[in-house]
Amino acid sequence: RSVRAATWAGPSARRLASTEIPKIDPSTIPASRFDNDPADPQFYGVVKESGFDPLVGDYPKLKWDGAQQRNVYNGYWDPVEKRNFGDVLHHEDELLGPMAPDVHTYPTGKALVQLASFFAIMFGVWQAADFVTTHHRPNPAASREYSYPDYAGNKELAD
Template sequence: MRVPNSVYASAKRIARIPPSHRSYATPATYNAQQRDPQLADYPDVPFVSNQTLPARGWWDQQMRRNFGDPVHENDEVLSMWGPDPPVVPPRTALLHFSIAAMTFVSFGLLCNFVLLPERPTVPREYPYSGLVRELGGLEENKARDEGSDAEDE
């Protein structure tokens, strides 16, 4: 059973790129892709991933191919084992990811600043600037350098 021509026709419509229309600077020209001369008389197969084709009605249902169908020159990318075509456009996916990340961050901030209860106790306070004088002063409490240990011995 062959694939209907409407599948290939819609793929050709999708793959068609309209020319650019810039009104500023130099006008852009659209150069259609040249056919690869090494392909000679090999059929021009549309650039459509096999994952987007219907699941049933194929001679080989796993690879979604019929017996004798020409293989695209980029079959390793377009086969069933190639990378998945995106279901959601990248800009929409980025928007959804940003919304989800902002939701998690705002929930964390809400828990930290709004829902966190006050301390039930008073923090401990020490006289004389936190016992600086009783512990020997700021200079005595600093960590010693490794070189100073060797000089003291």
């Protein structure tokens, strides 16, 4: 009887197990959200020639545009995620959300110039500090003479 009681599921569990997940109707998704243009710089090539990706299944193949690329002033239902209520999530939404790594739009040349200028400035500061420490003026005041010549603390207290 105890085994039977442990495996018994109530009516709510049976009702939950019998429900089916509704399919997403692609006609409810705006056409601008679909990724069909390989010339798009954000195109990442998930759309297969056969139209079926075994990892995604029949889930809609949406554009690779994250929360950082969306317009801030569109008046979204969720301003942090920049999406409206009922929007279909991208299948890699964790990579496209606001907590994802930043999307950098700097060209490579500009980034290298900025890095080189940072290291040049740091090298200049280091050289200036080295020059000041090696070419500083000696102390013009005379060292203090202590009246106890045999006192061992004279070396510690002297300049």
